[in-house]
Amino acid sequence: MYFKIKKIKIKTGGPLVVYLTKYDCAKLNIPPKSRMGIRFNKKELIAMVDIIDSDFLKNGQVGVLDEVREKLNLKHNDIVRLFHINEPITLNYIKKKLQGERLNKDQFTKIINDIKDNILTEVEITYFVSACYCNPLNLDETIALTKSMVETGKIIKFGSKNVIDKHCIGGVAGNRTTMIVVPILAVAGYVVPKTSSRSITSPAGTADTFEVFTNVDLDISKMKKVVKKTGACITWGGALDLAPADDIIINVEHPLSLDPRGQLIASVLSKKRSVSSNKVLIDIPYGMGSKISSKKDALSLKSDFEKVGHSIGLNVHAVLTDGKNPIGCGLGPVLEAIDVYDVLKNQHDHLKDLIDKSIKLAGNMLELGGLYKKGQGEIVARDILYSNKAFDKFNEIIVAQGGKKINGTNNLKNKLSKCIYEVKSNKSGIVKQIDNKIISKIAKMAGAPSHKGCGVYLLKKQNDKVKKNEILFRVYSYTNIKLNQINNFLKLADPYSFK
Amino acid sequence: MYFKIKKIKIKTGGPLVVYLTKYDCAKLNIPPKSRMGIRFNKKELIAMVDIIDSDFLKNGQVGVLDEVREKLNLKHNDIVRLFHINEPITLNYIKKKLQGERLNKDQFTKIINDIKDNILTEVEITYFVSACYCNPLNLDETIALTKSMVETGKIIKFGSKNVIDKHCIGGVAGNRTTMIVVPILAVAGYVVPKTSSRSITSPAGTADTFEVFTNVDLDISKMKKVVKKTGACITWGGALDLAPADDIIINVEHPLSLDPRGQLIASVLSKKRSVSSNKVLIDIPYGMGSKISSKKDALSLKSDFEKVGHSIGLNVHAVLTDGKNPIGCGLGPVLEAIDVYDVLKNQHDHLKDLIDKSIKLAGNMLELGGLYKKGQGEIVARDILYSNKAFDKFNEIIVAQGGKKINGTNNLKNKLSKCIYEVKSNKSGIVKQIDNKIISKIAKMAGAPSHKGCGVYLLKKQNDKVKKNEILFRVYSYTNIKLNQINNFLKLADPYSFK
Numbered sequence: 001m002y003f004k005i006k007k008i009k010i011k012t013g014g015p016l017v018v019y020l021t022k023y024d025c026a027k028l029n030i031p032p033k034s035r036m037g038i039r040f041n042k043k044e045l046i047a048m049v050d051i052i053d054s055d056f057l058k059n060g061q062v063g064v065l066d067e068v069r070e071k072l073n074l075k076h077n078d079i080v081r082l083f084h085i086n087e088p089i090t091l092n093y094i095k096k097k098l099q100g101e102r103l104n105k106d107q108f109t110k111i112i113n114d115i116k117d118n119i120l121t122e123v124e125i126t127y128f129v130s131a132c133y134c135n136p137l138n139l140d141e142t143i144a145l146t147k148s149m150v151e152t153g154k155i156i157k158f159g160s161k162n163v164i165d166k167h168c169i170g171g172v173a174g175n176r177t178t179m180i181v182v183p184i185l186a187v188a189g190y191v192v193p194k195t196s197s198r199s200i201t202s203p204a205g206t207a208d209t210f211e212v213f214t215n216v217d218l219d220i221s222k223m224k225k226v227v228k229k230t231g232a233c234i235t236w237g238g239a240l241d242l243a244p245a246d247d248i249i250i251n252v253e254h255p256l257s258l259d260p261r262g263q264l265i266a267s268v269l270s271k272k273r274s275v276s277s278n279k280v281l282i283d284i285p286y287g288m289g290s291k292i293s294s295k296k297d298a299l300s301l302k303s304d305f306e307k308v309g310h311s312i313g314l315n316v317h318a319v320l321t322d323g324k325n326p327i328g329c330g331l332g333p334v335l336e337a338i339d340v341y342d343v344l345k346n347q348h349d350h351l352k353d354l355i356d357k358s359i360k361l362a363g364n365m366l367e368l369g370g371l372y373k374k375g376q377g378e379i380v381a382r383d384i385l386y387s388n389k390a391f392d393k394f395n396e397i398i399v400a401q402g403g404k405k406i407n408g409t410n411n412l413k414n415k416l417s418k419c420i421y422e423v424k425s426n427k428s429g430i431v432k433q434i435d436n437k438i439i440s441k442i443a444k445m446a447g448a449p450s451h452k453g454c455g456v457y458l459l460k461k462q463n464d465k466v467k468k469n470e471i472l473f474r475v476y477s478y479t480n481i482k483l484n485q486i487n488n489f490l491k492l493a494d495p496y497s498f499k
Numbered sequence: 500m501y502f503k504i505k506k507i508k509i510k511t512g513g514p515l516v517v518y519l520t521k522y523d524c525a526k527l528n529i530p531p532k533s534r535m536g537i538r539f540n541k542k543e544l545i546a547m548v549d550i551i552d553s554d555f556l557k558n559g560q561v562g563v564l565d566e567v568r569e570k571l572n573l574k575h576n577d578i579v580r581l582f583h584i585n586e587p588i589t590l591n592y593i594k595k596k597l598q599g600e601r602l603n604k605d606q607f608t609k610i611i612n613d614i615k616d617n618i619l620t621e622v623e624i625t626y627f628v629s630a631c632y633c634n635p636l637n638l639d640e641t642i643a644l645t646k647s648m649v650e651t652g653k654i655i656k657f658g659s660k661n662v663i664d665k666h667c668i669g670g671v672a673g674n675r676t677t678m679i680v681v682p683i684l685a686v687a688g689y690v691v692p693k694t695s696s697r698s699i700t701s702p703a704g705t706a707d708t709f710e711v712f713t714n715v716d717l718d719i720s721k722m723k724k725v726v727k728k729t730g731a732c733i734t735w736g737g738a739l740d741l742a743p744a745d746d747i748i749i750n751v752e753h754p755l756s757l758d759p760r761g762q763l764i765a766s767v768l769s770k771k772r773s774v775s776s777n778k779v780l781i782d783i784p785y786g787m788g789s790k791i792s793s794k795k796d797a798l799s800l801k802s803d804f805e806k807v808g809h810s811i812g813l814n815v816h817a818v819l820t821d822g823k824n825p826i827g828c829g830l831g832p833v834l835e836a837i838d839v840y841d842v843l844k845n846q847h848d849h850l851k852d853l854i855d856k857s858i859k860l861a862g863n864m865l866e867l868g869g870l871y872k873k874g875q876g877e878i879v880a881r882d883i884l885y886s887n888k889a890f891d892k893f894n895e896i897i898v899a900q901g902g903k904k905i906n907g908t909n910n911l912k913n914k915l916s917k918c919i920y921e922v923k924s925n926k927s928g929i930v931k932q933i934d935n936k937i938i939s940k941i942a943k944m945a946g947a948p949s950h951k952g953c954g955v956y957l958l959k960k961q962n963d964k965v966k967k968n969e970i971l972f973r974v975y976s977y978t979n980i981k982l983n984q985i986n987n988f989l990k991l992a993d994p995y996s997f998k
Contacts, residue, residue, distance in 0.1 A: 010551055033750075053510035095755045134630075
């Protein structure tokens with residue numbers, strides 16, 4: 001079946017799609033959304049065929065979007081051949097997994113390859129994610145999936161044995177330790193090519209917050225330059241295309257905020273592997289109100305992370321941390337950026353939890369990397385932070401990534417939203433807990449992370465004394481309408497509980 | 500946020516989508532694939548916002564496809580307002596179900612409504628299907644889902660108390676009883692508004708086969724006319740939009756050929772209800788090689804069908820039939836059409852199984868409907884078939900639906916593919932079983948159902964004596980290449996087993 005190319009100047013950014021007329025599909029018995037091969041000049045690819053119902057396309061023409069056109073080097077009116085292909089075998093594997101069977105390494109590799117090559121559709125990938133969610137991967141499967149992801153991804157080398165990395169599994173509001181830990185480690189002699197995520201369900205991810213200071217959309221060559229110059233970087237992982245299959249999977253997980261454990265481990269560790277880290281610290285916050293409520297589950301996740309890491313040659317050390325309360329005062333990109341600045345500049349009476357946690361993680365990593373002896377880590381980390389060296393390094397990284405040196409928080413404070421609402425306590429007492437999920441929800445309702453200057457600033461934290469009518473927290477919202485909604489929401493859900 | 504309409508003359512046939520430029524999305528903090536409200540002239544709808552990366556769209560413009568444009572009555576350069584909306588609550592329900600929790604009627608209704616209204620994306624609907632597959636619906640949930648589907652669908656009335664219907668759960672190759680049973684019932688005084696499916700995973704569905712004779716894409720008003728004139732119809736259900744949510748769900752199930760039991764029951768019964776049938780016969784073939792291997796499972800499905808039917812006011816009677824072997828000789832639309840003709844014209848020495856099963860089902864339905872006494876059904880059915888009245892009614896229906904009266908199989912035989920391959924037995928013996936899945940796979944490899952003249956014709960059936968080198972079956976393929984592939988496949992999988 002030969003067709004004439006009609007260009008459609010659109011990028012989908014995702015699946016490879018070509019369009020035929022309804023008449024051609026019916027005549028040639030091509031069901032819509034079926035996969036077909038396309039051949040031109042000895043190059044072939046597989047694309048989804050869909051019907052375009054428009055006078056824009058004539059019978060005998062195939063409409064191709066930019067992705068397909070670029071891959072096959074097609075010009076307007078070129079003649080291509082379409083041919084039937086067999087269904088991918090990976091659909092059988094996905095169905096097996098949905099039915100509760102186990103998959104082996106070869107099967108995972110084929111699935112991950114088909115995802116990366118855009119052979120599986122979003123719907124089919126969703127079945128894969130569901131299968132792994134409903135029938136959780138065991139350790140062997142997790143190792144197999146992780147290895148498959150490493151094999152299909154890129155590996156960036158930094159020419160150092162002392163590459164070290166960290167990751168937090170999330171679930172705690174605020175908690176912006178990365179931007180404090182990374183400069184400390186770089187000052188201490190490590191190479192820290194940190195890739196971070198943007199928020200999926202939280203009021204801000206590290207990438208969203210660091211973007212308040214500088215550019216985080218580095219490509220690989222720019223990332224290498226920044227790391228060569230400063231010893232570290234903090235960049236958005238999604239811009240690097242390190243684990244293309246994983247990025248596609250994460251997109252599909254987004255609508256229901258799923259992250260099945262096996263996929264979580266594979267996703268994190270394969271990305272660490274791809275930036276050549278061989279030592280990785282995993283922060284596992286646990287406790288009521290965080291992602292993992294029991295210590296038992298946290299220990300089991302720690303064990304899985306460490307075992308899977310070992311299987312791909314990574315020295316992974318997971319630490320359990322207290323996840324019951326938010327860490328720091330700000331929730332939302334600009335408010336968190338202010339916290340980070342305050343810690344690095346040692347202006348931080350109110351940020352003891354963020355400092356202590358950052359020092360703990362940095363200390364652990366200093367020792368894990370092997371350059372410092374057991375027991376020395378926290379001392380060195382605290383020295384580097386208090387000596388202002390971490391702050392200087394932080395500025396170095398900002399500038400290397402294309403931002404302006406910061407000196408003071410005035411610029412940051414100007415970026416805060418001007419719709420402010422102060423939530424007061426209706427009783428006196430001592431704060432027992434601030435619910436991560438409820439307080440995050442409020443920050444998100446206010447507009448974080450898409451509106452960078454929105455969010456929540458906590459004035460009272462765990463163990464603080466509160467008098468009736470004292471302000472508990474401040475909401476920065478992008479409209480007054482949202483403030484009304486938040487006020488209604490607060491009648492149903494109170495983030496603060498008292499002793 | 501106000502945008503100027505830019506028309507994009509494309510129909511997706513599915514989700515409501517609008518496009519913005521990358522710049523506008525970034526500026527207004529609209530993540531790609533997020534849901535937003537669109538308001539114009541007091542009308543509102545919810546659509547998915549995606550980025551179009553093209554010089555085709557300017558900043559400040561919103562590109563709308565035909566579906567959105569028609570719903571809001573938009574013209575080029577009209578100004579619309581885009582606004583943020585909350586995430587649909589149904590995402591929480593779907594996640595709950597994925598986690599193994601039970602859903603109630605209200606939750607199912609909201610999900611089905613959101614599917615029908617295109618508020619949920621394909622990915623989100625896939626999670627719903629996966630959830631129902633991995634955590635099967637119990638009876639209460641199945642009833643709730645069925646009621647929800649009935650409520651969101653249409654009801655067509657035919658002004659008769661004697662509306663009767665049948666459905667087969669599938670899994671048996673050939674098995675084209677519907678086109679024989681429907682005319683018998685119509686002759687006997689019933690109203691039979693039969694809606695059938697096209698093939699999803701088999702070499703042909705009833706709609707594919709009846710399409711060989713006449714038009715099956717009837718709309719509701721045409722369907723009513725045909726039924727009024729002839730007492731019956733056989734039409735493709737998908738053209739009627741009877742259960743819009745169900746059609747969307749089935750599309751999503753297609754790639755993995757899933758049909759979770761609860762969904763299957765809800766899908767079938769809600770469609771029967773929507774054509775006002777109050778008596779329904781369900782054919783449940785069971786046995787090794789069919790969809791349901793054990794009698795126990797078949798009985799449990801029968802019980803569920805009958806109970807769920809009762810809950811929505813349907814008198815459902817399910818019969819268990821032998822599903823171990825194909826029924827009839829032809830597999831593929833034209834070959835099955837020839838079988839049907841041969842039975843209706845009583846030229847059928849080789850089609851005893853198809854006749855016996857059709858008479859059994861028709862007899863059951865004649866009694867179920869109440870117009871005939873217990874014990875009379877099969878006798879009446881056989882009389883109607885042998886008297887040629889069923890054949891005449893069949894022709895009446897064909898003509899009423901827009902086709903030409905048939906008289907002989909010459910026209911049909913001319914439609915058969917000319918690439919023929921005869922598969923011979925490599926031993927002597929008596930045929931014990933013909934595997935439904937393997938023989939169907941061969942018919943599909945040959946090109947059925949998309950190539951109507953392709954498929955398999957069985958010359959030897961269960962209990963037939965076979966000598967070495969006698970022909971077992973004939974393959975009609977659309978290319979010789981496919982015949983080679985089938986030949987290779989036969990080396991791996993043999994459809995015939997001998998006693």
